[in-house]
Amino acid sequence: MRATTKKVSLNVVSYSYYERSEFLIVFYMFALRKLYNNKNMTKLIYITRAIPEVGIQIMKDNGYIVDIGSTDDAPSKDELIKTLSQKPYDALVSFLTDSIDKEIFDACPTIKIVAQYAVGFNNINLEDAKERNIVITNTPGCSSRAVAEHAVALMLSLTTRATEGDEYIRSGKFTGWMPGLLNGVDLTGKTIGILGGGAIGQEVASILHFGFNCPIIYSDVKENIFLKEKIGATFMDKESLLKQSDIVTLHVPLLPTTKHLINKDTFSLMKKEAFLINTSRGPVIDEVALVEALKNGVIKGAGLDVFEFEPAITAGLEDIPDVVLTPHIASSRASVRAEMAKIVGQNVVNFFEKGVALNEASC
Incomplete structure (x- = not known):
C-alpha cells in the first residue's frame, strides 16, 4: 500500500495584512530570543x-549583554524603532527624551x-505598558x-540680580561702583510658597527655613508630616498660597491635573513683586x-530650568530682564548621574534575578 500524507495548511487568508505582519514580527523576535538563550x-x-x-x-556583572545608542543625541522615534526591531531585547533603559x-513595544x-x-x-x-x-x-530620591x-540658586539669582550683573560686565557697561546699581532684594525672611510637598519640596523648605529664616507655606493633595513638624510650615x-507668597516654587509631577497649574488666572492672584520658580516640568506653567x-x-520675575515646549523657548522669555533660564540642569551633578545609573542597573537586575521590581x- 502506498502511504498517504495529509496536507495541513494554515488559513492565513482570513487574517488581515497587519495581523499577519504582527504575527510574523512576534514569531521572528521569539525565535531570535530562543537562539540567544541557547547561545548565551x-x-x-x-x-x-x-x-x-x-x-x-x-x-554586565550579572552576565547581561548591554547595547548602547551610538550618539549622545536623543534618537528619533523611528531610529529607536529600527534599532529595537533588530534584536530580542529583554529590557530597555530610556530617558525623558524618548517617546515610549x-x-x-x-x-x-x-x-x-x-x-x-x-x-x-x-x-x-x-497604559500601553500595562496592556x-x-x-x-x-x-526616585537621588536628585x-x-x-x-x-x-x-534660581531664587538667589533673581533676588541678588547676579545674572544681570554678569551680563552687565560682559557687555562692557561697568564703569565703576554706584550705590544704586542693580539693587536687589533680600531672600532672607521672604515667604516661600511651595506647590508640591514631596522630597524636593521638603529639601527646598529645609534650605530656606534653616538657612534663610523664611516662613514656609505649602499646598499639596494632603498635609505633610515633615513640613508640619520639622519645618513648622x-x-x-493653592489660591491662598499664591496670594501670600513672595516666591512660588513648583515641585509637582506632570499629570493631566497639573498641566497649566499656573496660568493666566493664577498669575492674577500673585503679588506684583513675586517671583516664580520652576524646576519640575515645563508644561506645569502656561508659558x-x-x-x-x-x-x-x-508678577516680578521667573527662574526656569524646564520649559513647556522644551527644547524650544517660548517667544519673549529671553527678552525679559527679570527672568533667569537654565537648560534643564537642576539635577546635573556627577554624583547624581552616577547614582541614577546605579539605581537603573539595580532595577533591571533585581527584576530578572529576583522577580521583584x-x-x-505608577500613575
Missing part, C-alpha cells in the same frame, strides 16, 4: 544613550521592563537635594500666559 543564556539590554559606567557594570509607547515585543533613567516618566505611555505586562521603573539647591489651598504676566507687570513607577 543571558539577558539583552538596550540603553538609548550612554549612562555612567557604574550602572552598565552592574548589568505601543509602537516601541510592537517593534520589540520581547521587552519585559523599561528602566527609566529619570525620576519623571511622563514620556512613557503607562503588555511591561514593568516601568524610575530613579532631590540637587534640584532643591538649584531652585534656591503652614498647609493651605504664553507667563510672558504676558511678566511683560505687564503682573524596585522603584516601580
Whole structure:
C-alpha cells in the first residue's frame, strides 16, 4: 500500500495584512530570543544613550549583554524603532527624551521592563505598558537635594540680580561702583510658597527655613508630616498660597491635573513683586500666559530650568530682564548621574534575578 500524507495548511487568508505582519514580527523576535538563550543564556539590554559606567557594570556583572545608542543625541522615534526591531531585547533603559509607547513595544515585543533613567516618566505611555505586562521603573530620591539647591540658586539669582550683573560686565557697561546699581532684594525672611510637598519640596523648605529664616507655606493633595513638624510650615489651598507668597516654587509631577497649574488666572492672584520658580516640568506653567504676566507687570520675575515646549523657548522669555533660564540642569551633578545609573542597573537586575521590581513607577 502506498502511504498517504495529509496536507495541513494554515488559513492565513482570513487574517488581515497587519495581523499577519504582527504575527510574523512576534514569531521572528521569539525565535531570535530562543537562539540567544541557547547561545548565551543571558539577558539583552538596550540603553538609548550612554549612562555612567557604574550602572552598565552592574548589568554586565550579572552576565547581561548591554547595547548602547551610538550618539549622545536623543534618537528619533523611528531610529529607536529600527534599532529595537533588530534584536530580542529583554529590557530597555530610556530617558525623558524618548517617546515610549505601543509602537516601541510592537517593534520589540520581547521587552519585559523599561528602566527609566529619570525620576519623571511622563514620556512613557503607562497604559500601553500595562496592556503588555511591561514593568516601568524610575530613579526616585537621588536628585532631590540637587534640584532643591538649584531652585534656591534660581531664587538667589533673581533676588541678588547676579545674572544681570554678569551680563552687565560682559557687555562692557561697568564703569565703576554706584550705590544704586542693580539693587536687589533680600531672600532672607521672604515667604516661600511651595506647590508640591514631596522630597524636593521638603529639601527646598529645609534650605530656606534653616538657612534663610523664611516662613514656609505649602499646598499639596494632603498635609505633610515633615513640613508640619520639622519645618513648622503652614498647609493651605493653592489660591491662598499664591496670594501670600513672595516666591512660588513648583515641585509637582506632570499629570493631566497639573498641566497649566499656573496660568493666566493664577498669575492674577500673585503679588506684583513675586517671583516664580520652576524646576519640575515645563508644561506645569502656561508659558504664553507667563510672558504676558511678566511683560505687564503682573508678577516680578521667573527662574526656569524646564520649559513647556522644551527644547524650544517660548517667544519673549529671553527678552525679559527679570527672568533667569537654565537648560534643564537642576539635577546635573556627577554624583547624581552616577547614582541614577546605579539605581537603573539595580532595577533591571533585581527584576530578572529576583522577580521583584524596585522603584516601580505608577500613575
